[in-house]
Amino acid sequence: MNGGLPATHPDATHADTISARALSRLHAEGALRGIDVDFAALLRDRLRAPATVALAGALAMRAVALGHSSFALNDADRLLDALGTSAQLPDVDDWAAALVASACVAHAENAGDAGALLAFAHGRIALRRYARYEQALAESLHRCARIVTSDDDAAVLSSALRRLFPRDGAAAHGDIDRQALAAAMALRRRLLLITGGPGTGKTTTVARLLALQWMAARSRGAPPPRIALAAPTGRAAARLGEAIDGVIRADLAAGRLDADIADAIPRQARTLHRLLGTQPGRVSFRHDARHPLPFDLVVVDEASMVDLPLMAKLVAAVPETATLVLLGDPDQLPAVEAGDVLGGLCAASGDGLALPPADAQAVSVWLDTPVPARDDAPDDGAPLAGARVHLLRGWRQSDAATLQALADALQRDDRDAVMARLRDGGDSLAWHRGDATPLAEVVRREALPAFEAVRDADDPAQALQRASSLRLLTALRRGPFGAEHWNAWCAAELGARVPYFHGRLIAIGANSERHGLYNGDLGVVWRDAQGDAAVWFDTAQGLRAWRPAQLPMHASAYASTVHKAQGSEFDRVLLVLPDADARVLSRELLYTALTRARRRVVLWAAPEALERALERRTWRDSGLDARLRALSPASAGRSGS
Numbered sequence: 338m339n340g341g342l343p344a345t346h347p348d349a350t351h352a353d354t355i356s357a358r359a360l361s362r363l364h365a366e367g368a369l370r371g372i373d374v375d376f377a378a379l380l381r382d383r384l385r386a387p388a389t390v391a392l393a394g395a396l397a398m399r400a401v402a403l404g405h406s407s408f409a410l411n412d413a414d415r416l417l418d419a420l421g422t423s424a425q426l427p428d429v430d431d432w433a434a435a436l437v438a439s440a441c442v443a444h445a446e447n448a449g450d451a452g453a454l455l456a457f458a459h460g461r462i463a464l465r466r467y468a469r470y471e472q473a474l475a476e477s478l479h480r481c482a483r484i485v486t487s488d489d490d491a492a493v494l495s496s497a498l499r500r501l502f503p504r505d506g507a508a509a510h511g512d513i514d515r516q517a518l519a520a521a522m523a524l525r526r527r528l529l530l531i532t533g534g535p536g537t538g539k540t541t542t543v544a545r546l547l548a549l550q551w552m553a554a555r556s557r558g559a560p561p562p563r564i565a566l567a568a569p570t571g572r573a574a575a576r577l578g579e580a581i582d583g584v585i586r587a588d589l590a591a592g593r594l595d596a597d598i599a600d601a602i603p604r605q606a607r608t609l610h611r612l613l614g615t616q617p618g619r620v621s622f623r624h625d626a627r628h629p630l631p632f633d634l635v636v637v638d639e640a641s642m643v644d645l646p647l648m649a650k651l652v653a654a655v656p657e658t659a660t661l662v663l664l665g666d667p668d669q670l671p672a673v674e675a676g677d678v679l680g681g682l683c684a685a686s687g688d689g690l691a692l693p694p695a696d697a698q699a700v701s702v703w704l705d706t707p708v709p710a711r712d713d714a715p716d717d718g719a720p721l722a723g724a725r726v727h728l729l730r731g732w733r734q735s736d737a738a739t740l741q742a743l744a745d746a747l748q749r750d751d752r753d754a755v756m757a758r759l760r761d762g763g764d765s766l767a768w769h770r771g772d773a774t775p776l777a778e779v780v781r782r783e784a785l786p787a788f789e790a791v792r793d794a795d796d797p798a799q800a801l802q803r804a805s806s807l808r809l810l811t812a813l814r815r816g817p818f819g820a821e822h823w824n825a826w827c828a829a830e831l832g833a834r835v836p837y838f839h840g841r842l843i844a845i846g847a848n849s850e851r852h853g854l855y856n857g858d859l860g861v862v863w864r865d866a867q868g869d870a871a872v873w874f875d876t877a878q879g880l881r882a883w884r885p886a887q888l889p890m891h892a893s894a895y896a897s898t899v900h901k902a903q904g905s906e907f908d909r910v911l912l913v914l915p916d917a918d919a920r921v922l923s924r925e926l927l928y929t930a931l932t933r934a935r936r937r938v939v940l941w942a943a944p945e946a947l948e949r950a951l952e953r954r955t956w957r958d959s960g961l962d963a964r965l966r967a968l969s970p971a972s973a974g975r976s977g978s
């Protein structure tokens with residue numbers, strides 16, 4: 338950036354003066370980055386925009402880096418607060434008037450203005466690119482969220498649902514089986530979100546939902562549904578495929594499924610990039626609105642990890658006649674990139690506990706149980722009402738029960754219960770107070786043996802089996818509590834003398850179609866008798882090895898940030914928080930880290946850092962709900978009834 342900001346415009350208003358001052362101050366303090374201020378300078382110097390517009394542009398760009406797709410003018414103080422600062426900002430009405438008057442800003446009346454770099458709608462300012470994605474997503478969702486009037490025979494559906502979702506004790510007490518409800522809703526809706534915490538049976542539900550779709554198609558005399566399973570990362574896709582396979586096998590053995598349907602249900606899930614078809618050197622995918630995906634049902638797991646541009650492209654590529662089912666846990670950290678899409682979808686679809694009356698009535702007949710209907714006035718209703726079913730009951734057994742209870746307490750924001758659970762500990766939970774136990778001692782005792790077991794395995798296959806037994810998770814990447822430091826520390830403890838030492842654990846950091854390796858895939862370095870190193874991976878084609886120099890981007894996999902570990906699971910997790918407060922510490926970070934563990938969590942954290950993390954919510958601002966509301970002033974429930 339040039340040494341200062343552009344000079345004040347000759348006919349500057351009071352709002353411009355305030356804006357110019359705010360820009361200088363926020364730049365000087367470091368709250369705005371060079372790139373934000375350069376963008377402001379471009380708007381003012383080259384495009385002759387007033388300082389009000391330049392300030393809005395700089396803040397919109399800064400907001401994207403914090404994960405917001407846009408920010409509300411009347412909530413700009415909150416954005417500054419998140420940046421750890423404050424400044425006098427223009428009066429909201431003056432600011433809005435200046436934005437509407439500027440040729441640099443697209444708004445409802447000049448929406449065709451292709452040259453505008455910013456967009457202003459619903460009181461929110463966004464970089465034009467993100468506004469376009471958000472508007473396109475809202476329009477596609479609005480289209481696909483309409484109710485499908487199923488012409489399936491109610492008796493056939495009832496009997497299929499009874500077979501796939503046998504009643505257990507809970508249902509006998511009058512509770513509805515929310516898993517069966519979700520599967521049934523996928524027959525009425527083109528868009529369905531199935532949300533819930535870990536172990537609430539999202540994958541189990543989706544496996545049975547696929548079977549139900551088959552049974553329904555068969556009874557209708559329709560061709561079998563063409564099904565695609567996908568997830569944002571390779572790891573998550575592999576887990577989804579394996580989990581569906583496990584459910585189908587168990588259901589077949591229990592007589593809940595016929596063999597021909599069990600055989601026909603796909604178990605291979607792919608990354609979203611692979612599903613949509615990456616094209617070398619291009620940001621666009623092979624499948625889009627004009628070349629839709631050749632499927633009738635698209636299931637996407639780990640939806641919380643999908644960012645705004647990718648979700649917009651996915652939804653556009655789902656054909657009008659297909660059903661899109663998104664699975665996710667809205668309490669997890671949102672996508673690293675901008676736009677909390679799952680959060681926006683949840684805001685637009687309500688709590689997922691009650692349905693619009695028309696849905697409730699239809700599904701009650703299929704489930705043979707009264708299903709609660711929303712009783713709010715249609716005009717106040719959520720624009721995607723009925724598009725979400727939230728699963729409540731945790732099903733994981735025994736040794737993970739303490740972890741499940743801890744995750745529940747985090748979800749409820751019951752801090753006393755969280756602290757009590759942590760203090761009580763148990764076989765599956767241990768808390769080392771950061772002020773009392775040296776971290777290196779804990780890592781040496783709790784983590785190192787698992788990494789030594791990888792190194793000392795008999796062969797690469799055994800090493801890879803042991804690779805996901807433990808991961809050290811950090812809040813930060815750099816510094817003494819960061820993943821980079823602990824990766825180097827573990828390597829040194831394991832006796833590393835060369836970068837690709839025998840038994841080194843590697844994680845791939847980007848998707849590579851060419852290799853068939855995906856972000857998060859784990860590999861292990863194995864040296865042969867001549868000392869030559871190869872890195873082995875368990876791929877969809879079986880065990881494969883590459884020379885280190887042939888691999889896509891990768892890093893050691895002993896430690897990683899919680900953000901990076903999203904979509905992965907480990908038997909045990911050692912979570913390390915920094916000894917002082919850091920802005921990344923939040924309840925969602927704790928929740929995401931703890932729910933990565935299947936069996937045991939060891940936490941190293943100072944009580945104060947833990948308390949700060951529990952107090953802070955990850956804040957992601959999104960205009961999706963506002964855009965959806967603008968598209969459907971009446972609720973989806975009314976339009977469909």
Ligand SMILES: Nc1ncnc2c1ncn2[C@@H]1O[C@H](COP(=O)(O)OP(=O)(O)OP(=O)(O)O)[C@@H](O)[C@H]1O
Nearest residue numbers: 516533534535536537538539540541542580732733
């Ligand atoms: N209706 C059910 N009856 C009995 N067991 C169930 C039921 N639903 C799920 N489970 C069991 O609970 C465990 C978790 O289920 P599942 O993997 O489907 O949950 P999930 O929500 O997808 O979990 P995660 O988000 O952690 O992947 C599995 O062992 C599964 O067999």
